[in-house]
Amino acid sequence: MSTVSAAANSTSDPRARWLVNLLGVGQLCGWGSLYYSFPLIAEAMSADLGWSKPGLYGAATLGLLATALAAYPVGVAIDRGYGRQVMGFAAVLAGVLMVIWSQATNMLVFYAAVTLLGVAQAALLYESAFAVITRRVGPERARSGITTLTLWGGFASTVFIPLIQWLLNHWGWREALLVLAGINALLCAGIYFYVIRPERDVLNAPEQEPAQQLTRNREALHNALRQPVFWALLAALTTYAAMFSAFTYHMYPLFLERGLSTTAVVQAIALIGPAQVAGRIILGLFASRVPIRIVGTVITLVFPLAFGALALFDADFLLVAMVCISYGCVNGIFTIVRGVAVPEMLSRHAYGAINGVITAPVFIAKAAAPLGAAALWTVGESYDWVLVAIVALACVLAASFALAAVLSHRHGRINTQGPKPC
Secondary structure, eight states: OHHHHHHHTTSOOHHHHHHHHHHHHHHHHHIIIIITHHHHHHHHHHHHHOOOHHHHHHHHHHHHHHHHHHHHHHHHHHHTTOHHHHHHHHHHHHHHHHHHHHTOOSHHHHHHHHHHHHHHHHHHSHHHHHHHHHHHHOGGGHHHHHHHHHHHHTTHHHHHHHHHHHHHHHTOHHHHHHHHHHIIIIIIHHHHHHHOOGGGOGGGOTTSOHHHHHHHHHHHHHHHHTOHHHHHHHHHHHHHHHHHHHHHHHHHHHHHHTTOOHHHHHHHHHTHHHHHHHHHHHHHHHSTTSOHHHHHHHHTTHHHHHHHHHHHSOOOHHHHHHHHHHHHHHHHHHHHHHHHHIIIIIOSSOHHHHHHHHHHHHHHHHHHHHHHHHHHHHHHTSSHHHHHHHHHHHHHHHHHHHHHHHHHHHHHHHHHHOSOOO
């Protein structure tokens, strides 16, 4: 992990680097166990219990809707300095719920566990960790910390998809869930309780009373909602979420349907993680000072090209591998883009609250996409129309982020110039 350590060196406080790297381990485990695990376990549950694809993915949709509802209060709580309690207890909750899921023999228990896991996800994945880092080092220095965090998270699919497949092959889906439960309740919870220390945050603003901080954050949120760039950025991030969720939840059965073996599918998907890390390293080496609006505008053009190739051409391992590498590279960079878009393109205040407002519709889209893709699959029992929908979403993403970039540039010039004299 020398690359991760090198990226973290741009944050001068050794304790902040320690925070970022340990949060990165938590993100690697969180994304791998809570997000990338679902398609593999769902396929195993379908084979074991005979449950339908729409029935299984309906639970994922409810879970992500719960994430959307929890996103804003989680962001506000982290803004107020409760990141340690929020992330620590959420990891314990995730472990307990995965144990319950592992014992499911009927849809009711399964749906209840996965829905409540959505609440835990709101507190455990990137958005919350980004808010914790932004509080610790300040908005101006958050970009390097967020980049380091995503370097760790980029390995989630590479580490956990082969691990989960091994657990499924040798033990079964129930035992696999018990292993993932232990990772969350013991390792991740231990990290968050140990390393998140709100008293060290530079955004503590000790000169202000809590009521003053709350008022300032509300004003920043209201100002952001009045800016056109907020709505363009919201459209871009919401579309991205739908595209990302539909592909992530269905890429495993999609590639199987296209004729690849289970081994080949796991190998291809495992390429996404290193590609994500490579993209983030490239960004750090060659574009660390490029405005995030320009970075986002350029890389979003790659999404429709990659998915278009998958939709138009016969899928062999080489093509699927190239698509996974291209997707992983630009997705890795876009994770950083969405992490720093709010402070760089919109507002440097109330990061958690503003991001929470954006995250709510983002997670609604993310929630609807897996079930929507499953419904599209049932039309012809094929993923052809699903791929068409993903390509369309990728095109909308590229157009809406370009609009946000233009509006952001104009918004920035106005703020720099200040009010015009009377």
